[in-house]
Amino acid sequence: MEAVRNKQVLFRGFITAAPKETDMEFRVGTAELRIPEGFKGVLVKNLYLSCDPFLRSRMREFYNSYIPPFTPGSARTIRQSLCSDFLACDRYFCSGVVEGFGISRVVETNDKGFRPGDLVSGLTGWEEYTLITGTDRLRKIQVDEKIPLSHHLGLLGMPGFTAYAGFYEVCSPKKGERVFVSAACGAVGQLVGQLAKLHGCYVVGSAGTKQKVDLLKNKFGFDDAFNYKEEPDLAGAMKRYFPDGIDIYFDNVGGATLDAALLNMRIRGRIAACGMISQHSLSLKEGIHNLYMLIPKRIRMEGFIQSDYLHLFPQFLDRIGDLYKEGRIVYMEDMHQGLESAPATLAGLFSGENVGSRSSVFAENEEAADLFIFLIFFHVGRTCLSWLL
Amino acid sequence: MEAVRNKQVLFRGFITAAPKETDMEFRVGTAELRIPEGFKGVLVKNLYLSCDPFLRSRMREFYNSYIPPFTPGSARTIRQSLCSDFLACDRYFCSGVVEGFGISRVVETNDKGFRPGDLVSGLTGWEEYTLITGTDRLRKIQVDEKIPLSHHLGLLGMPGFTAYAGFYEVCSPKKGERVFVSAACGAVGQLVGQLAKLHGCYVVGSAGTKQKVDLLKNKFGFDDAFNYKEEPDLAGAMKRYFPDGIDIYFDNVGGATLDAALLNMRIRGRIAACGMISQHSLSLKEGIHNLYMLIPKRIRMEGFIQSDYLHLFPQFLDRIGDLYKEGRIVYMEDMHQGLESAPATLAGLFSGENVGSRSSVFAENEEAADLFIFLIFFHVGRTCLSWLL
Numbered sequence: 001m002e003a004v005r006n007k008q009v010l011f012r013g014f015i016t017a018a019p020k021e022t023d024m025e026f027r028v029g030t031a032e033l034r035i036p037e038g039f040k041g042v043l044v045k046n047l048y049l050s051c052d053p054f055l056r057s058r059m060r061e062f063y064n065s066y067i068p069p070f071t072p073g074s075a076r077t078i079r080q081s082l083c084s085d086f087l088a089c090d091r092y093f094c095s096g097v098v099e100g101f102g103i104s105r106v107v108e109t110n111d112k113g114f115r116p117g118d119l120v121s122g123l124t125g126w127e128e129y130t131l132i133t134g135t136d137r138l139r140k141i142q143v144d145e146k147i148p149l150s151h152h153l154g155l156l157g158m159p160g161f162t163a164y165a166g167f168y169e170v171c172s173p174k175k176g177e178r179v180f181v182s183a184a185c186g187a188v189g190q191l192v193g194q195l196a197k198l199h200g201c202y203v204v205g206s207a208g209t210k211q212k213v214d215l216l217k218n219k220f221g222f223d224d225a226f227n228y229k230e231e232p233d234l235a236g237a238m239k240r241y242f243p244d245g246i247d248i249y250f251d252n253v254g255g256a257t258l259d260a261a262l263l264n265m266r267i268r269g270r271i272a273a274c275g276m277i278s279q280h281s282l283s284l285k286e287g288i289h290n291l292y293m294l295i296p297k298r299i300r301m302e303g304f305i306q307s308d309y310l311h312l313f314p315q316f317l318d319r320i321g322d323l324y325k326e327g328r329i330v331y332m333e334d335m336h337q338g339l340e341s342a343p344a345t346l347a348g349l350f351s352g353e354n355v356g357s358r359s360s361v362f363a364e365n366e367e368a369a370d371l372f373i374f375l376i377f378f379h380v381g382r383t384c385l386s387w388l389l
Numbered sequence: 390m391e392a393v394r395n396k397q398v399l400f401r402g403f404i405t406a407a408p409k410e411t412d413m414e415f416r417v418g419t420a421e422l423r424i425p426e427g428f429k430g431v432l433v434k435n436l437y438l439s440c441d442p443f444l445r446s447r448m449r450e451f452y453n454s455y456i457p458p459f460t461p462g463s464a465r466t467i468r469q470s471l472c473s474d475f476l477a478c479d480r481y482f483c484s485g486v487v488e489g490f491g492i493s494r495v496v497e498t499n500d501k502g503f504r505p506g507d508l509v510s511g512l513t514g515w516e517e518y519t520l521i522t523g524t525d526r527l528r529k530i531q532v533d534e535k536i537p538l539s540h541h542l543g544l545l546g547m548p549g550f551t552a553y554a555g556f557y558e559v560c561s562p563k564k565g566e567r568v569f570v571s572a573a574c575g576a577v578g579q580l581v582g583q584l585a586k587l588h589g590c591y592v593v594g595s596a597g598t599k600q601k602v603d604l605l606k607n608k609f610g611f612d613d614a615f616n617y618k619e620e621p622d623l624a625g626a627m628k629r630y631f632p633d634g635i636d637i638y639f640d641n642v643g644g645a646t647l648d649a650a651l652l653n654m655r656i657r658g659r660i661a662a663c664g665m666i667s668q669h670s671l672s673l674k675e676g677i678h679n680l681y682m683l684i685p686k687r688i689r690m691e692g693f694i695q696s697d698y699l700h701l702f703p704q705f706l707d708r709i710g711d712l713y714k715e716g717r718i719v720y721m722e723d724m725h726q727g728l729e730s731a732p733a734t735l736a737g738l739f740s741g742e743n744v745g746s747r748s749s750v751f752a753e754n755e756e757a758a759d760l761f762i763f764l765i766f767f768h769v770g771r772t773c774l775s776w777l778l
Binding site (some may be wrong): 059254258259273274280286287289291292293294295296297298300301302303304305340 | 681
């Protein structure tokens with residue numbers, strides 16, 4: 001039996017503040033490249049691993065989310081299972097390895113749906129080799145040389161699909177409407193803004209650095225953008241960019257930005273709550289003060305999770321893949337090489353240090369058999385520090 | 390020209406706290422019972438006037454609501470106009486008289502849609518005689534001896550229609566769902582709960598006195614009810630009544646009750662925000678802390694205003710009128726005689742003193758030519774004190 005090196009990132013224990021590098025542990029173990037007796041699934045080599053903010057929600061003990069917490073502890077050499085149903089927590093075996101979305105190559109399989117060499121995307125472990133037994137949500141990737149493989153974790157993966165489902169299914173957009181996107185340089189936000197522009201909307205984004213603001217205006221084609229850190233009066237800033245109010249607010253941040261947007265919404269406006277509402281109940285005691293605006297403005301505010309819309313995924317892949325290949329949308333990601341950098345990269349998402357700034361994935365370096373990390377663009381800073389804490 | 394006595398309640402000036410009796414002025418003037426040259430409309434004698442919480446929102450200078458503020462000042466003997474379109478503020482002439490919903494008898498008319506003696510309901514003044522020139526939203530009442538005339542201000546008026554439109558159009562109820570209603574003894578809440586029961590739902594209400602809790606259980610047929618003032622842990626109380634969570638929360642109060650309900654919602658739950666979200670931004674700085682729950686629970690929260698659904702009003706009148714006559718729903722209102730009592734009655738809505746506790750209307754005493762006030766049941770106390778401030 002061949003035993004190979006298996007780098008891993010372990011989750012040390014539940015946290016109540018922003019994740020720190022030391023909340024995770026990098027270690028080098030070994031893996032046997034076979035599926036243990038009694039298990040059905042695929043053994044994969046992970047090529048790219050995505051570093052997403054939702055991972056923070058799995059690092060708290062409090063289980064009141066759509067996805068169960070990680071199990072702290074030491075890793076087994078080969079993971080036992082990855083649950084395919086986020087909500088069926090009792091079917092979920094955790095192994096101590098951080099889990100997230102990844103792109104992997106099938107090494108061995110006893111699941112008839114897969115063959116060795118298949119490229120797949122889905123939930124996997126932050127390690128080099130993973131046994132995935134819950135394969136119903138594992139997707140086979142059709143390689144297209146015009147689309148970077150890593151884009152299946154961003155533009156054509158969970159963040160891109162979040163933008164797609166959230167914008168079209170939750171926001172009910174109409175041509176000519178005024179759209180505001182926070183964390184607009186993020187993995188989700190950059191696509192929301194571009195889809196809104198293609199839909200004929202007026203689009204303004206907020207971000208936390210001058211560089212991101214420039215990207216929004218010059219690369220992603222937003223009508224305008226502003227740096228929320230330079231706006232002590234956020235509501236006044238929005239009024240400047242939306243003198244007649246906001247029809248659609250795609251909320252990636254919650255907190256003060258949401259509070260200010262509530263004051264600027266138009267009648268029958270819609271707010272898509274996309275995974276980042278500040279969980280102040282568990283840390284800071286700041287709250288949302290302008291929620292009463294829902295009533296005179298008849299606002300619909302709706303939380304959503306992309307996995308509720310998976311029936312639209314094939315349509316999404318076709319449409320967004322085509323738009324990308326036609327050059328009508330662009331996408332930016334930031335790649336880090338090596339699983340060693342993963343704990344710092346995840347911590348950086350929440351520290352506001354990713355000035356530049358990115359999305360996160362690890363990628364296989366075919367030569368070195370290493371992994372890379374993408375750090376998805378984020379509207380970081382005060383707001384980011386508080387979400388999902 | 391006949392000049393008659395015209396009692397009036399004037400609005401003195403904008404306020405930032407809960408309304409006090411002294412924010413209004415009762416006076417006795419005179420009115421000439423004719424329509425002045427150049428005006429088209431109906432001159433009415435007011436029979437019943439409703440004392441509703443939304444009046445508070447018209448007592449602040451800040452205009453960011455669906456209905457414009459009152460104009461403080463002295464009254465004219467005969468009012469010039471009542472706007473038929475809440476949102477077209479510039480068409481709205483204010484006279485200094487408090488305005489609200491009323492039931493009136495047409496005394497004189499030069500509007501072909503009305504004849505002297507017609508009974509009408511709509512926005513009118515807190516006075517004995519009012520000239521209404523915006524008649525498009527004035528409704529003629531078909532008298533039914535089995536339905537008290539005053540019920541056209543409550544059960545069959547704005548509060549009843551708010552319950553009807555909010556429950557059926559905003560809450561998307563399904564048989565068997567679990568429904569929570571706050572301010573459940575209120576003019577809106579008591580009907581929401583009964584409609585939910587008729588729809589096959591499990592219904593629990595909250596209120597602020599033992600007497601109201603008893604009424605909810607024994608008169609309005611709720612499955613259960615609790616006194617929120619006796620529950621220091623509101624979220625825990627809700628968990629007791631909804632161990633499997635809440636599908637629909639009909640929110641009449643906002644604040645701490647909303648925050649606790651957010652923690653108890655079920656996946657794909659709905660929250661109808663019905664006019665009472667605490668406007669803490671303008672007074673207390675308390676906020677809503679659990680809004681992040683919208684996301685993992687995919688909650689839809691929607692503000693609404695009954696006037697957006699007026700196309701359903703005829704259907705509502707038929708259905709609710711029939712249910713009432715069949716004895717399948719009941720309704721309670723509290724009547725006060727005489728316009729003199731109106732300022733104290735409105736202030737009482739916000740002071741928590743209406744223990745008992747009611748809805749508000751004035752009514753004509755045919756003998757004395759006086760008016761009565763109904764004080765609609767309310768979930769008062771801390772929460773009530775803060776809403777619409």
